[in-house]
Amino acid sequence: MTTGFDFLVRRLRLRHLELLPALAETGTLRAAAGRLHLSQPALSKMLREAEEALGARLFERTRQGVQATAAGLAAVHRSRVVLSELAHAHREAGALRSGASAVLRVGTFSVTAAVPAAVVRLRQAMPGAAVHLHEGRVRELAQRLLEGELDCVFGALTPELLASDWLASLQHELLLPDRLCVLAAESNPLQRRRRLRWTDLRTAAWAAPPRDTLVRQAFMAAFLNEGLDPPEPVIEAMSSVTLGAVLRLDPALLCAARQEHVREEVARGGVRALPVGPVVELPPLGLFTRRSAVAQTPVVQAFARAIREVGQAGGRAGRGA
Template identity: 75%
Template sequence: MSKGFDYLVRRLRLRHLELLVVLAETGTMRGAAARLHLSQPAISKMLVEAEEALGAPLFERSRQGVHTTPIGTAAVHRARVVLGELSHAHDEAEAMRSGASAVLRVGTFSVTAAVPAAVVTLRQRLPQASVRLHEGRVSELIQRLLDGELDCVFGAVTTELLTSDLLRNLQSEVLVEDRLCVLGSASNPTARRRRLGWVDLQAADWVAPPRQTLVRQAFMTAFLNEGVDPPEPVIEAMSSVTVGAVLRLDPALLGAVRFEHARDEVARGGVVLVPVAPAIALPPLGLFTRRGSVDQTLAVQEFAKALRELRGGSSARAGRSK
């Protein structure tokens, strides 16, 4: 370690790192003081100490508040990672005191059959592992991964993500091909038809997720590609539980879902895949981890291995269901 780093370790405390994160989030000295239950003079003193330790201005002050300098932005990011790793260490210690062998923090979107199956496989191989699933939008989960709050994220490998500046800080592995699927009640007459095109389904009553989702955008594209206006769903729902429930309760409805959701609902019974062509691809699903972080834990390695093993099986089932 360099002399500069030794100096930094002696001068910089965890409270300083917390201050940097809170200042960036609140944007004002007053807001940071309130959040940390300190006086504004104490906040100012701590910020000066942090800037002296790092040898550079971290925030620019103005009447409107404070905002990070380029060096400050980098320092805030690293502070979040350190605090995230410390939180993970605390969680692991608590879990191990209760008998767990490891803690795995996974970020995922809410509609996935692969993650539950991989978690079960992981638990078979590491029976004492504790798994904590955090559901949400992939973009938000990726940021939490980069901040050290998550160990990995399972989500769509979108063009937006591939072209963003975040990618250089991520390791990604494509694991599951995905596509738009149509679900209907087993008693829906449409489900028994063959050689359906999207035009044939334009007049149907649809259940679909909101417009900002990848599934809804693919759904609209399917009809636009055929030269017709996309139908407006009679029910708009994000929850996989809600979509499955209404399809089973109302046989007249059709649902636009991703394959991950479709195979889960079909396995539950009461609904079937409605064959429709042409197929509409969705961005593939992959596992994201932080690039350049500490070596992956055994729990992360086993979780990734379980997902890879599922890939072959799901691909085969996808081929049979087309």
């Protein structure tokens, strides 16, 4: 370690790391002092100590309160990461005392056949591993990953993510291609058709995710590319469970879904994918981890191997189909 870092380690305490996010979130010394159960003079003294330890001014006083400088924003972010890692260490120690050999926190979207398959593979390789799955949208999950709340994220490399400032802080490996698919009940008359085009489906009753999802946008693009107005779904739902349920209860419905959703629903039975063209691609799926000079933990490395194997198997299955 450098001399400057030695000085930082000696001067900076965990209480200082608590202070920086509290100031950024509340915006005033008084509110931050109340949150941390400190007096304002004590809080001001701690802020001076943090600034001296880091060698930079972290907050500027304004009429409205305090505002983080560029250095302050960076320090706030790193403080959150450190505090999150400490909280995880505390929870992990409790899990290890209860008999787990390792704890893995995975972020993923709610509809995926790859993650459950990879978790099973991981548990076969490391029977004592405990896995905590956190569902959400990839941008939100990536932010939680950067803040230390997750160990890895499985999701799509979306245009929004590609354009983000913090993509350089992530390490990503693309594993699975993805595309828009159409699901129908096995009893739907369209299942007898060997080939369909989007124009054949323009008058169908549709179930689909909301407009702000990649699947819905691809669904709209499929019809627009054919010179047609996109159908308005009669059922709109984010939940894959809900979409699968209504599809089985009403054989007249069609459902727009990503390939991962299709694999999951077909495995449950009662529905099949329709052969619709032309193919509409979705952003590929991959595994995201934090870019760091420190090697990933063994359980993260094992999960990466498992999801890679599942991805390779899925790729072979896709080529066969």
